[in-house]
Amino acid sequence: MDNGEPLPSYEGLAAAFAKAKAEKEREEAQGLRGSTQNAEKDNKQGEVRFKAAHGLLVAFFTWILLLHILGIYLFTSGFLLTRLVLDHKSECAVPPIDSTNPYKLGSPETGCWHPKGFEKAIVIIVDALRYDFTVPFQAKPGDENPHHFHNAIPVLYETAVKHPQNAVLLPFIADPPTTTLQRLKGLTTGTLPTFVDAGSNFAGTAIEEDNLVAQLRKASKRIVHLGDDTWHALFPGYFEPNLTRAYDSFNVWDLHTVDNGVTDHIFPLLNPANTSKWDVIFGHYLGVDHAGHRYGPDHPAMTAKLDQMDKIFRNMIETIDDKTLLVVMGDHGMDAKGDHGGESDDEIQAALWMYSKQKFFGRSSPASTKPPQSAKERPVAQIDLVPTLSLLLGMPIPFNNLGAPIEEAFIGSHGKDYENLATVNRLTAAQIHRYQHEYARVRGLSEDDRAGPLKLWSIANDIWSTLGDSKKVSHEEWKVASSAFEAYQIETLNICRALWARFNIPRMVNGIGILSGTLAILGMYARGLQGDRTELTPVLLMRGAVGTVSGLVVGSGLGFAVPGLPLEHTAIFCTAVGGMLGIATAFWYARRRTISPIPNSIWGWVSVIFTVALSVGFASNSFTIWEDEILLHFLCTFGVLMLISSIRQKDVLDRALGCYHSVLFIVLTRAASFSRLCREEQMPFCKSTYYASATSSTSATWQLAIPFLVAFTLPNLIRSYYKGTRSYQGSAILWIDFALRFGLLLSAAYWTMDAADDGDWYPGHSETIKTTKIIIAQIVFAIALAAGYSTFSWAKPLLQIETKMKTGAEVEGSTGEQVVADAGSSSITILGYANVHGSRYALLITMWMLAVTLVQKPMGGGAIALLTWQIFSLLELVDTNKLSDTSVGPVILGLLGSFHFFKTGHQATLSSIQWESAFIPLRGIKYPWSPVLVVLNTFGAQVLCAVAVPAIVLWKQAPKKRGLLGDVAKAVSTHILFYAVINLATTIWAGHLRRHLMLYRIFSPRFMMGAVGLLVVEIVAIFISIGGVRNSFLSVAEVFGWA
Amino acid sequence: MSSSTSLTKASKAPKAGTSAVPIDVLHKDTAKLYTHIHPILLLSLYVFQFKSIVADPVPALVNTLIALGVLQIAYVSICLPPTGGSATPAPVARAGGKKKTAPGKLESGIQGKIIPAFLSLLLSTLAGTPVLAITLVLFGAPLTTHHAHTVLCAAHISFLAVLPAIYVYGVEGEKWRQIVAMFLPIDEVFGAMIGTVLGAWLGAVPIPLDWDREWQKWPVTIVTGAYIGYAVGKLLGGTLLKGKKIMFE
Structure with a gap:
């Protein structure tokens, strides 16, 4: 390599000397170590030179390692959303806040924190039941004709319109990711799922935090599960073994096995002779989801599937007794191709329908008697189901819940019972407050971080304490109190969502930027240099280090000086960019030693192609x-x-x-x-x-x-x-x-x-x-x-x-x-x-x-x-x-x-x-x-x-x-x-x-393994x-x- | 793929097998015509059989293999000079002189060609197929099941890649060392051989995809890749890349 090539300028005299020496040594090299005094001295120098070159090499690679760490850290901190899972469980006998009304607390028979509304419940999940499947088709410009998925399951809308006090149909908004497992977690715990629920068991998928199913089980309710076997991974051993039937959820080509299995086993249980055997049934239909995955929503198979569901629910309405609450919901929607997992409107807009033979549900205003025409009006969050169902069944609200009670279920059949609504909103808000307090304590967060919600909390409590004797309080006053607690819940939820459910895109992009730049440097160093790398390492390292330090200074300065910039993020990014710029100048300086890193032999190409x-x-x-x-x-x-x-x-x-x-x-x-x-x-x-x-x-x-x-x-x-x-x-x-x-x-x-x-x-x-x-x-x-x-x-x-x-x-x-x-x-x-x-x-x-x-x-x-x-x-x-x-x-x-x-x-x-x-x-x-x-x-x-x-x-x-x-x-x-x-x-x-x-x-796992x-x-x-x-x-x- | 970057003209001082020259198609109109019809026939045969291969690979592959054998024998005897006519135009007694010698020997050609053709068929079955089957297993084909599938797949590759090569290059050890070492200049036989192997290699790509298609089953994609690779390799080897050599450095 070093023969006859013009030497780069910086090597100058030293290189010429080294070359001359090399010639001399080459002549000697055939023999063993030279024995003259001079050679020994040279040898000593050689050792020192080697040690120095070796040390610099270690330093250079460590610097590359540092860049990788910075890049991976920045990306990960924006990508891997973490949430601390608290082990606390809500207790039936320990309400989150003192009751002000004369209700006697603490018994699952009448209701733990609040009088219960139903003895039994049938909760049916129709996987991927999108909201617009359930409401009548309305022609819009550009979309004049109904599709196969329209008007195929009219029962939910019909009942909600004809018997608004018996049935209510609402848009039911999922938190992304819209995958079944994450959704079931949200629907039973009332929390927002993140990738790493720190504190939970890595190896198992079982839900360990407080949830509705666990609360039901603790209250000795007999729970039956039929359908999608994901439930068994999440709640192992929770269900009545002889009544429960689980089906494999993976075969998306099979539209009917799961559905027929659920139907075959659920109706016998609804028979009055068998109703004493269970308290809550969870049924999970997969046919609609599978039809979507396989054919997409706009396909006759979807019509057939929805029609089948329609008949099933009509049947259920006939068979249930009036102490039973029937809930039908989609855990998520589906996009135009029938897939889901993302956060598009079609994927997050599911439907929720609740039905009871009693006149139980109410509407606060006449305008909202009819179910919303689109999912943009009066939507409820999926996590809202958790406190709603808990209170309706007399269970305590799961400890980590962030949802709010659904208004229609608590406002009374005449739509005037604001006292009840305010009470449940206060209970829910109090539980959220207790949870947030614990969370902040365990995570070591200061009160300042939660200043906004805390203020709302005290305002709501002030309003509540001014109400006094419930007999004299008007609807309006109850309404104000109710909204005040609701405001606290909404604010807290927003903060948690920002914390747990949003990717920090700038961090991710900058992390990827750092990793790409480092890759380019490494690629040049590995394949784009001629000759001995140890000769170039000093200049690379030197300039890299200078760049890194100046980047750190500039970044920290910017972070402090410009208020909008997050300090840590800016400092990390500028450090890395500074270092890379430094290296880039070093490559420019040594440009005569650089060659194209594009392979020029079959072996180079083999490496690249693999x-x-x-x-x-x-x-x-x-x-x-x-x-x-x-x-x-x-x-x-x-x-x-x-x-x-x-x-x-x-x-x-x-x-x-x-x-x-x-x-x-x-x-x-x-x-x-x-x-x-x-x-x-x-x-x-x-x-x-x-x-x-x-x-x-x-x-x-x-x-x-x-x-x-x-x-x-x-x-x-x-x-x-x-x-x-x-x-x-x-x-x-x-x-x-x-x-x-x-x-x-x-x-x-x-x-x-x-x-x-x-x-x-x-x-x-x-x-x-x-x-x-x-x-x-x-x-x-x-x-x-x-x-x-x-x-x-x-x-x-x-x-x-x-x-x-x-x-x-x-x-x-x-x-x-x-x-x-x-x-x-x-x-x-x-x-x-x-x-x-x-x-x-x-x-x-x-x-x-x-x-x-x-x-x-x-x-x-x-x-x-x-x-x-x-x-x-x-x-x-x-x-x-x-x-x-x-x-x-x-x-x-x-x-x-x-x-x-x-x-x-x-x-x-x-x-x-x-x-x-x-x-x-x-x-x-x-x-x-x-x-x-x-x-x-x-x-x-x-x-x-x-x-x-x-x-x-x-x-x-x-x-x-x-x-x-x-x-x-x-x-x-x-x-x-x-x-x-x-x-x-x-x-x-x-x-x-x-x-x-x-x-x-x-x-995600592959990314983690790679990093x-x-x-x-x-x-x-x-x-x-x-x-x-x-x-x-x-x-x-x-x-x-x-x- | 990669090889394109490392192709050089044959004239550029090859390392070994210095005298190797690319095989030409016989200088007859039938030969020149049929060499182009042949891949079309092969692909048509495959397309025609594809449905039944997907439905039940083993019997369908056997049927296709027989047809493939017949077509390949027809191809080599019509279009190619039999062994002896390739490397050095040595004075071999058999009819296979290449280029200008062909027209005069038309009658003796039948015997002089059909026998080597059947010998190639026999050898590619008895020697090529087992070696390729073992290679397939080494590359990840199931070891304990699907034996018939794997062997048939190997047989198809062998008929496509090895049969014509035996016919034109013979069975001499040194020649086959040069073939495996890729020292030979590219011609339509060698090109088809490389094409078949590369096609089969690429045929493995769609297997793991979760498309749940019937045709993703073993060994449909490999055989498909081999057929397509054969046609492409033969075409390129006979035209664009003819005479070039593969260099590793």
Whole structure:
């Protein structure tokens, strides 16, 4: 690279000197370390220079890491909406505020906080029942004729118009995301769902906060559920087992199974003979939703479906008794294509219909007797159902509720009972007040943050206290009091909504901006520079740092000075932008060293195509779900390309080795693919093999043999890769053959004992087993990291010097030898010379392999062993095909790491995190070790691959090759680049699809995996890989001197 | 895809197999005509069979395979010079001299062509199919189920890609090393081969999509990709890319 090219100006004299020196040294390089006084001095300088360059490299990558953290933080803070879930439950006997009327409180028989209106309730959810389905079609300009979904379910409107005191029909507005699971949460807890309900159990979907169903159950009501099985995930064990019927909700092509099942089972229950068996029925019809997904709303199938619903409700009206409240509602609407999940009007406008045989419902004004013609008039929020239903059934309002009672249900059949309305509004507001108070206390929020609502609260209370004796209070006064409490509720809801349910788009966009800019810098650094990167790192770092600091100053200044700008956001963004501008000037300064980062060989294109194809695929839920299979496909493709490339090699040995290793690579990839843990969405096309069965999380007995097999074979396999270059010398023998094998055996023993403990094989000894296995695990870690790092730090290069007597015909062309002195009858040979850097560094891979293996289940241990084998094969492939300078090695390591992430029993879902791995070497939770262990378990494969990256460029390189550290920097940055692209892609898709039906199930988890994965890989690459390079270089240089 | 960036003219000092030249279609009007009709016939056959393949892959693929075999044999015997006429115009005794030698040998052609054609059919069934089936499994085809599907898929790819190649390039080991190493200059046979493989590779893309279509089932998309890839590869290999070589660096 440095031959004959005009040197950039800044290198000037120093470079010329270095070049001259290099020439001189090159002449000397054939021999061992120079022995003159001068050479020793040079050597010392060389070491200092290396250490400085290495330190700068670490600093530079840390700075990239910082940029990534800033970008991810900014995006996440705008994207991942979090809400603290309080465990508090409302008690029947503890009303939120003292009652002022003579009502005796605290009994579910008459009503907990308020006299109840109904004994029983039938709550029917018609999934995706949009409001305009239920009201008569009205011609509008441009929309003159009714569609298939119009006028098909007239019963709700008819009853509400003909018998306004018996029935009421209202628009029922959902809070996005309009997905069934989130909606059911809102409809039963009265809260706004966010992605991370902090404090709730990650692994389970069950609702743990206070909710209507739980309150009913606590009051010993018998609850029946029929239909969509999502309810059972949310409320496990809440329903009467012998009456309840759940149906799979996933098959959207099936319009009738669920609906017919619900209908068949609900009507027998309505029979007077059976009404004593239940108190509340929740029925959930899915046909309308499925018809929408399958055909769209404007289709005859929708007419048929709505017509069927119409008949069912007419039937129900006939059969129910007058103590029963019938509620029919949509949990969300659907868009023009019949899909939902977003926040468009069509998606959030559902319908709510309440019916009673008593004359129960009223309207406050004659104008509102008829149901609203469009969902824009007199809408109620879906969370309003929670206090309404709670009070009507005599239950306490769930603690976290933010909704308000629905006026029509409390105003009395004549529409004049403002006293009742004011009472329930006061009760609801008081509960909200209690909740907000607790929330602020737990979150540590100050009163100032809630100044607005608090003021409204005190105003409402003042009004209430002036009312005095209820006999003399006029309607108007009650009305004023009622509205005052309502105002408090509305204000609080608005504040919470802003807090929990709104994405902060500017933060997200700026976060993505930072990540994109960092990607560009990293891309230029990795693939767009000529020559040794260590020469350019100082100027990049210097200007980057200056830019960062000035950005921070400017940003903080702006944040303070301009009132509209949020300080933290501005400071972060300006810091990152400043840093990137600084780097940009550095690239401009070094422009003569820059080249186009666009690939110019098939290998460059292979790397780009794999990475980009994967990234584009993350926009589709299917490709995200099947990522493991896609990676298998890509890795096998790479293997085949390697096979082709190997066959093209001229050297016969290279060709044979290349063919062998490419076939081996493919076969190992496929072998590893048999270890699978399927995610829910992959069913039924996937069979989990990771655990004993699909429903367990323990290993099968036969799987316990895998770690033992690994312990007996893997060290031998690794040894064979060392022996090829005669590098199996010195410390390697002790480490690989003894320590590593012993560690792997202990790890196998750990998992056997773990199985014995789980399966209770030796009853009575469980405590002994527990203690022993934890000690064993600690020993394994000690071997891997303490003993391993000592070996790695202090081992001599894996060489042996052999003096041979010449026997004439002996011409060993082995690659592992270097004849250094050939004098007369004897010759001195260095065994292991050919791979001195690679063999020395690769010890680090084996150490981390041991540590990662321990924290994986037996099946995962097998996958990690296969991965290790693949890594060594890849090293050979890259060497025999002379690809160490291309991007393909580091990128394939990225693919391998991602692939084995899935093969170690993980998926891009929160539920697949193996939390129990925190307890492998520990009894309880210990910070920071427990999270580190979980990370090592989750990202074990990626960690191992990141550790292996420098080996790609070090494998079989001459000891004094120049610019080797720069090559390491190039490889490491390419590897990080792969993860950075994936991270940016998943980030953009998650942000773009933020209202997608599958956001919480698919895109958000993948985004989180991408972000955490990138940070983990970066930290590992900086501190373990580049850090390790320091040790191995110093060790090699001790023998061979500095280049 | 990627290969387009790394194509160079054959004249540019190839690394090995220096004497390889692209295969030409026989210099006969029937040959020149049929070589263009052939892919149309193949695709029509596939389109015609598509519904039944989707409905019940195994029997339909068998039927299609037989028809494919017949068409391919017809194609190679009408249009292509049999082995021996490709790499070096060595004085091979058989009829397969390429270019100008063809017209004179028209009569002996029947025997000199039909036998190599059937040999190619046999070899692509017995050697090509198992190798490709194993490759498919390595790429993620189900290992324990759908064996008939996978083998039939491999057979289709083999008939499309391997059969004509055996016919024109023979079974010499070194020649096949050059084929696998992609040292040969692109012609319509080699182009069709690469096209088939690339098409089959791309055919895997729609499988995971959640469109719930019947045709997404194994191995319909792969076979479809192979047929389309064959036609495109053959066309490009015989025209635009003819004579170019694939370079890896």
